[in-house]
Amino acid sequence: MVLEEIETSLIMWFSYALIPCLLVDGVAVLPAPQNLSVQSTNMKHVLTWGPVIVPGEIIHYSVEYQGEYESLYMSHIWIPSSWCSPTQGPECDITDDITATVPYSLRVRATLGSLTSAWSTLKHPFNRNASKALLSSLPCPQQPPLQEPCSLRRSGFFSASAILTPPGMEITKDGFHLVIKLEDLGPQFEFFVAYWKREPGAKHAFSAILPAVYRRQTRVFQISWMISKAYEAGTRLSREHVKMVRHGGIPVHLETMEPGAAHCVKVRTFVKAIGRHSAFSQTECVKVQGETLPLALALFSFVGFMLILVAVPLSVWKMGRLLRHSCCPVVMLPDTLKITNSPQKLISCRREEVEACVAAGLSSEELLRAWI
């Protein structure tokens, strides 16, 4: 009897002890996602985590974030992510959530039907302007409530650094015009385009000098190499132009090129929101054809123009004559019908001059009679 009671109580005790192992706050345990990290490239931020695998089941994930403001003033508020509440894959584009240049805390949990896992929080908050160089240069005020994030900054604890890559560019020649089309990276990006004309003379002169000097002594070679590089940089800098382009994806005219010389371009991005710029892209140089072809072209076009200038009036005059002959042909009168005197003279005879006219007419008649 006593043994039976002990056995029953043991069984009850054992089952009560097991319950906490199986249930947590009334829900069955699903493992929380692990290894949270953020990759940020060109202001596109992606949170990734290790997937939770349950054979034969599709796991959904919920992502929540908390800006520095919420963590300081209302730490119980977590905001569901715009695109990932819920999501299926073990990653989330949080670009639309990270909208200020402050540290953001992020957390993820897995759900399977009615089962949910515990929240797994990003180990160190993510700031979209994070970089190793920046961490050491920021000042740290002593007044609250900025102490906490400042201490995080000082210790260098950021889970990722934001990477800005050099932008892609497409250089085209429109005749003599140098036109550039930049990669469209969105409204947050501005482009600084540096372009210059590469002088052929200076570089060649120094490249000729260098081998001759090298034969003498290594030290002299090094010094003259340094001088040549400095001169090259100096001449390039004095002629380097910079243009700021606000939007990518649209062709932009840089300058009109001179024939025979190479024109070089390089570009980098600047993001005003985080006050950082990318590295410069690879320098690309283009060249327009030399002077021989345009000269021949100019000569040919000049000759052609002169020919046209002469031929057109000539042909117009000829055509005019042809038309006149075809429309209003000149009739050839026989000799007998030809009036020797000018018809104007006969018409203009007046009364006062009748005698003179008659005399003039008589005189011709007399002449005729005389001849007969």
Add this chain to the structure above:
Amino acid sequence: MQAQCVSLCLLGAMVFLCSAHARGLRRCVISMDMRRIEESFRGIKNAIQAKDTFQNVTILSTSETLHSIKPLDVCCVTKNLLAFYVDRVFKDHQELSPQILRKISSIANSFLYMQKTLQQCQEQRLCHCSQEATNATRIIHDNYDQLEVRSAAIKSLGELDVFLAWIDKNHQGTSAASRQET
């Protein structure tokens, strides 16, 4: 002797005026793109202003306060108003809708970043607070205290467009110049 004294005084006065003018020129500006914050607010403006039940009252009192701020006081007033919104308005407002909560969070965190930028100016002593600036801040706080907390918070949120436009207008100029890089 007297002539020398007078000329020295005049010189001193000129130097003082020039330094004051130069200090005014070395203004503290937030070189930030306000358009993103204004866009965030535009998305929720109608919903927020619809909840404002006291239409005849204003908290920012634009004509009394913001429009009369001199350039030298811009830094101080901006700093004070940012603190007003961050320490009081956003905290007193309880938002349930996730869409509106996201936008308010975006604005609040941007304000926090702007505060940090201005703090650097304060360390360089470019953010001196005059009596007018302090008075303007006090008027705004008094207006806020006269209303019930929730109503005051909603009303102040609804007036964010006025504040953002004022910041945009007063913090231009040198920000454009500072962006140029070679």
